[in-house]
Amino acid sequence: MRISELSARTGVPPSTLRFYESEGLLPAERAENGYRVYGEDAVDRLAFIAQAKHLDLPLPAVRELVTAWESEPCHSVRAKYRPMLIEHAARVDERIVSLQALRSTLATAVQRLDTLPDRDEPCDAACTFLDRAEPALPVVSEPRTAIACSLDGDDYGARVADWHELLAGAPRADVDGGVRVRLPTSSLARATELAQAEQSCCAFYTFRIDLHGPTFDLTITAPPEARTMLEDLLPAQEAAR
Numbered sequence: 001m002r003i004s005e006l007s008a009r010t011g012v013p014p015s016t017l018r019f020y021e022s023e024g025l026l027p028a029e030r031a032e033n034g035y036r037v038y039g040e041d042a043v044d045r046l047a048f049i050a051q052a053k054h055l056d057l058p059l060p061a062v063r064e065l066v067t068a069w070e071s072e073p074c075h076s077v078r079a080k081y082r083p084m085l086i087e088h089a090a091r092v093d094e095r096i097v098s099l100q101a102l103r104s105t106l107a108t109a110v111q112r113l114d115t116l117p118d119r120d121e122p123c124d125a126a127c128t129f130l131d132r133a134e135p136a137l138p139v140v141s142e143p144r145t146a147i148a149c150s151l152d153g154d155d156y157g158a159r160v161a162d163w164h165e166l167l168a169g170a171p172r173a174d175v176d177g178g179v180r181v182r183l184p185t186s187s188l189a190r191a192t193e194l195a196q197a198e199q200s201c202c203a204f205y206t207f208r209i210d211l212h213g214p215t216f217d218l219t220i221t222a223p224p225e226a227r228t229m230l231e232d233l234l235p236a237q238e239a240a241r
Contacts, residue, residue, distance in 0.1 A: 001038045003028070010046045023059060025049055025066055045070070057088060090213045097185055098211060101192070159197070163233040166190055178206075178221030178230060184214060191218050202229070 007014045020026035021036070026045060028036040048069055052062040061084055068077045170181045183191060188209070195207040195218075204226050208219040222230045 001040075001042070003036045003038070006038045006042055006046075010043060012046055012050075020046075020049065023063065025063055055085070055088070056092075057084070061088075093185070094211050094213050097188055097216075101188075101209070104192075159194075159201075160232050162194055164235045166194060167233075168235050172234070175219060175221070177224075178219060179234065180217050180219045182212075182215050182217050185211070185216055188216055191216075195220075198233075202226075205230070 001009070003014050003017055006012070007017060017026060017028075017036075021028050026038075026042060026049070028038055028042075031037050045066065049062060049066060052065055057065070065077070065081060065084070068080050166183070166187060167181055170183050172182075173180045191209070195205075198205055199207070204222055206221045208217075208221075210217040210219070220230060220233070
């Protein structure tokens with residue numbers, strides 16, 4: 001088959017076939033006139049490539065799998081394929097969590113945008129913080145207000161208990177101005193919920209989330225004068241480390 005015939009049979013554009021050849025995915029012989037010539041095996045090879053691309057595998061992985069598929073026994077292809085797919089699935093899970101967090105932030109921003117006043121005057125500082133009503137920490141150099149929590153004793157105790165339940169047994173490391181705790185991504189929603197609730201009553205806290213596949217790091221920082229309150233959020237055995 002010439003390139004136009006292979007394209008017609010498979011639905012793969014000639015430009016893509018040329019790209020696959022340049023990347024070593026689909027070699028082509030050359031006729032005496034210099035035209036590319038493909039055998040029947042090219043159809044099966046393209047079907048395999050299409051399946052690998054449908055799984056969103058990176059090009060180097062596709063190339064490795066095509067080579068194994070063509071020259072190695074099935075059990076060898078399976079041995080290469082399975083861990084690659086498991087690793088890729090973990091990356092997809094991480095992307096899903098990131099996109100879900102972004103989707104939640106965007107929804108909050110839309111709600112916040114809808115609450116802005118309908119007026120002819122230019123926007124003021126309140127228009128800046130579309131993902132929350134107010135900045136978590138002061139953004140101008142002004143005298144710091146007193147560090148305090150708006151919760152009463154019972155509510156504060158319940159909140160502390162919630163944090164202790166979330167962080168129990170989690171690895172912890174001290175960082176500049178606070179702590180970093182590693183948790184499974186299954187706890188991400190709960191950690192986000194508690195962090196949002198905490199900032200509503202204690203805006204001096206700063207929370208940061210860094211995703212690492214099946215786990216994430218939750219970093220909590222606070223001003224030095226709030227260190228005791230930060231320690232309250234941590235289980236006793238963690239605080240003693």
